[in-house]
Amino acid sequence: MILNELNDINLEDFPVIIFGSGPAGITTALELEEKNIKSIIIEAGEENYSENSQILYKGETYGDPITDLSTSRLRQFGGTSGHWGGWSKPIVDYNLRDWPLDINDLKPYKKKTAKILDIKNQFRKLEINQYFDQIEFQYSNVRFADKYREHIKKSEKILLILNTQLSHFVGNNNKIQYAECISKNIKRKIFSKYFILSCGGIENSRLLLWTKQKNPNLFDKKIPIGKYWMNHPWILGGAGLINKDKLKKKFGVNFLDYDGPIHFSVKEKFINDTKNLSAGIYMNANEDTKFFKEIIKDILCIAPEYGKKIAGRVFNKSLKCGNIFMHLEEEPNVNNKIVLSEKKDKFEIPQVKLYYKKSSKSLSSAKNILEEFANLCRKENFGRIAIDEKIFNLEKFESMGAWHHMGGTRAGISKQISVVDKNLKVHDIENIYINGSSNFTTGGYSNPTFTIIQLAIRLADKIKERLYS
């Protein structure tokens, strides 16, 4: 059922309340429904996009430039899946090294995640050499609101309540008693057994910080809520040519040959040997012809012998030519953090201040990875790569976008450096869980949504275990 506001209906039947109707919140509700457990999803936004709702996502940013907080996420039914790019890939095992869980904790949910995202559960990889893999992404078109609207409307186990803002939780003795919500200017208390905060990579921290301020004795004083915030800087690393025929010749049928972008990533050995962070390398499916010609012209000038060999292939589909983009991992930094602003929104909840400094290690890793990749392509004659000179100078480096908000309520064992435990339950509080990318201990290089969904399905399992224990 879907309601447009929180009214006086009886909510006692629902043992789980989920705040946020993005991919994480909806997935957990669907999973609980399969397990015959009723849940309520409380969504602050409206059913569709609205400027009035979106403006409430405003926040201040300090430090290095970052994509505006009111445009990089959506405050509406379906959350940010309303405008996401759909790139999907599970996080790789070596990116989980500092997490309190490992790849075997996520694997059981891979098939189901692919089904939710309407993609093939196929993420092949080909070892190119000791340092690089060719990797495969899948591309999802799922908008969670569109896909699940009718299902939720008809569901007897899921109640979605729109236009209802969570203000904060109230609790004592290591337990949340109720959540204070505001719907149509009326404050209401919602009681339940379990509360799941599923509002995204910034809101999760904001609402938890506000709860901490309202309940000074509820949390351990040192708990790092809002800290270790991370992103995936998306950069233009350079340009180049990749000759797919050469790769096919060397790797035969194992080469991942399909129309579309071509992806590579570094292997764990590279990270171990060089102490760099990880990154994904990406070449577009189709570059614009003008740029293509520019590259060929440049190659003919600076490498005439090689240029002659490839000039004849200009119109051959096996020659990938164009910009090289990179998705970079950022190391968790305690000073990259979300704090509460003195300014408040119309619900009297403090807005956020985000402190963010780009990581010099990410950029030096990008340079080292591209250099290694350029030398691999040159030596093995897979193509020729050029690195953008800006990558050598951190000050001139600009990220082309920062859309993946991670960390802030990171998972871990120690309360000093983490907010939630392995099961995504907030340390020392019995009945509140956090859902979404704010739990990421490290960011890795993969786009986060696939992992968010895996964790959300797993969370439903953990809730079920507790309800029936």
Add this chain to the structure above:
Amino acid sequence: MKIKYERRHFFKKILISLFIFPILKLNIFSINNKNFKLIKRKNLIWYLNNND
């Protein structure tokens, strides 16, 4: 025959460096070592083999 070929090749290189490179506003720096060379053109640093 061999001399003629090398001479022709030499002139071709001269022609390229005199006319084509300036026309394309080649902004070049070059680092050579025995295996490979780095050449900068515009804002890009290309990783090339010596025989490229």
